[in-house]
Amino acid sequence: MAYLIKRRDIAGIGAATMLAGTAAAQSNIPTQPATAPRLPIENGATLRMLRPVRFVQPDEEVFRANCARFTQQTGVQVRVDFVGWEDINQQTAVTGNTGAGPDLIIGFGDAPHVYADKLVELTDVAEYIGTKYGGWKTLAQRYGKRHGTNNWIGLPFGASGGPLVWRKSALTEVGFEKPPEDHANYLRLCQALKRANKPAGFALGNAVGDGNGFANWLIWSFGGHLVNEDGTPGINSRETIAALNYLKELYATFIPGTIAWNDISNNRAYSSNELFLTANGVSLYFSLKNDPATAPIAADTEHTLLPKGLASTSPMAGLTLNAMVFKHSRYPNAAKALLQFLLETEQYDPWLQANLGYWAQPLNAYGQSAVWSSDPKVSIFRDTMDTGFWNGYRGPITEGTAAANADYVMVQMCASVASGQATPEAAAREAERRAARFFRRR
Template sequence: MQHITRRATLALGAASLATGAQAQGVPRAEIPPPAQPIEQGAALRVIRPARFIDADETIFRENAARFSERYNVPVRVDFVGWEDIRPQTAVIANTGSGPDVVIGWADDPHVYVDKLHDLSELADYLGRRYGGWSFLARKYGMQHNSTKWIGIPFGGGTGPICYRASALREAGFDKLPEDHAGFLRLCQALKRINKPAGFALGNAVGDGNGFANWLLWSHGASLTDEEGTISINSRETLAALNYLRELYPTFAPGTLSWLDPSNNRAYASQEVHLTANGVSLYYALKNDPRTKPIADDTEHAPLPRGVSAGPPQSATVLNAMVFRHVRYPNAAKEFIRFMMEAEQYDPWLTGSLGYWSQPLEAYRQSAVWTSDPKLTLFREAMNHQYWSGYKGPITQASGAVAADYVLVQMCSSVASGQATPEAAAREAERRARRYYRA
């Protein structure tokens, strides 16, 4: 928690002053921003998910302080635990009070669509200025079957395979297999040499949902069909869950209770040598002298395709929304615009090593993506062709299924032996129908 005022801005010093120079390689169109005068006496409170990378929070706060300095608007920024921000957003929506800007998760604006300000003018400006919006930004930012923007995606973190190259070689592999059978053989070999894999099967917003979705999508399964009809109880889902019964015994102990920080810790402590993770893990390893040798031995690869035509992964998306009850909506929108402009956004993107990959196409030209070849893969995070609720529309129902960990718990019940694949798929179908009928 921090209040950012004019005085705090001055204390930030050179780090804030240097931000503009770092953004000069990002192309942009010279067009005027939306005319939305900030309300007299405005003050803002912002909440967003907690950082996994120190620079994410440090530079975000510096940028918020720059906004305060420029517009004389005090800003308070609160960083909230990943598993806590959705419950807090629900309270804000139901009570009609609270922060002016909520930067929540991908689906969240679709859960509260009737309680949000229309952000279309702002989205149009940013899209025209910075080369257009990425695939997932459009998916999550726009209301289904509408041109109305209900959220402004700040970026997305994707979780490809993160592995120790030396462990792969020791296990007899020179690259990561893309097929299910080959990936299973690799994980079995890693287990035999006591350098196992591990994937989150607990209620983890990013890693738990990411693993469950990969498992399903790589087998051709989906929560719904293109029309939004529940399709989870299918032969493709059963194939995925039966595969999980073979794969899970190769995992390190404890993955059933893993939350988002868990596999970071396990990989850094060499309890696992292969997992799925965003840039945060590599960033932490690279910037700590004690773990830099692990970073040097770490490589990234897309999640195994299985039967999918492309990488069967999506992104954990930060999505900003402004509730109708806020006192200073123009100030809130102007804050979002300011934070997305190149002078603020590119230093944030670069300083975090691309942890929250860009939603606007112009930022593909950011120097961060050529600064380290191990980062380049993450540039594509927001253009993956899978999303929460795939294959159907993103709606209040798809958001609720993700928030309730329906697919994660389907997988964990099979991995733990508490349910057969058939029973788990039926239960997931029953739970999903509750939300889709509401």
């Protein structure tokens, strides 16, 4: 899913989306009357924020410009440090465990639930923003609220989706108009692509986005889940066994090497005409589109949701940005005011547009953003946060879900079966054993 779009790749987008606030004048984002919370900013307040490094170049530029606007309006100096995706979890852990460091962090998904007792509650900001902008989407509520309560400990900023990315000409050649939604015909498609020497491939290595995304889809599409609703391990089930047996056949159609793939591997293979069906974020498409050497591949590229299989909807969970404010901050009101400011139309919509669809909005009103009509191949990413699936599905989001995800329990279970190192039954038992370290036993 990770694929950097450089400055030259967005040269044709237009200056309006490059500067915070300018796109808002052209915005038609609907709003509802709402009363903002009273957040008297502390005297002498300064803020330091950590957030994951951008993969779409304007993300950082517009985000920094928005923070500079906050400084202009409030006098609060804001320092933003962009860190690597693998590093953000480690630095969040250091901050949470030492009670020192950044005032606020935009981490991934379930991160606030790991440090819930060390965070400032954000319910007042969340309720105001939600009322004003048409309500929070399903995944945003799941990750933002502390389990079993209406208390917000995180403010989701968006999610990156990873639907199927495929070459139309390759599917047409093997007799398919688009990827099927059922398991049997999806397997038949992948087998046909392999015979045509235009194979599919999905990450089975320890990849934050792509590895977890594929493993989760596989298990969820057969009705399996990592955690039961009562918080006990639920991975060792007949649904999981069925999924892993299916994987043995599906993996045989993959391009070689996917066991070791990281988040960039499928991008490279797809861009070099070695791979013709995979799953990825929108950044791959734009990188291809804006490079003359690969523009023909982009023109031949389509996006569709991951196959439903036995699920009622496509089983996907967007990789979510989730902001949190730490209690050790001397300036909690300033920190909350900054997050509120960044989610308002004047700042958020230009940032959303600058990201080209890489991050999809957590609030319903931003579904009207111009970015979603800017390119027909981007619109599929608009509803990424409407999903009913999440890390640790179907159990509560807790420190355990974050730990199991970081430990690649699902990915390594799938990889062990695909590589022939374990039977489906043995792999499911081992995954249950590993999960038991993080969740209550049955």
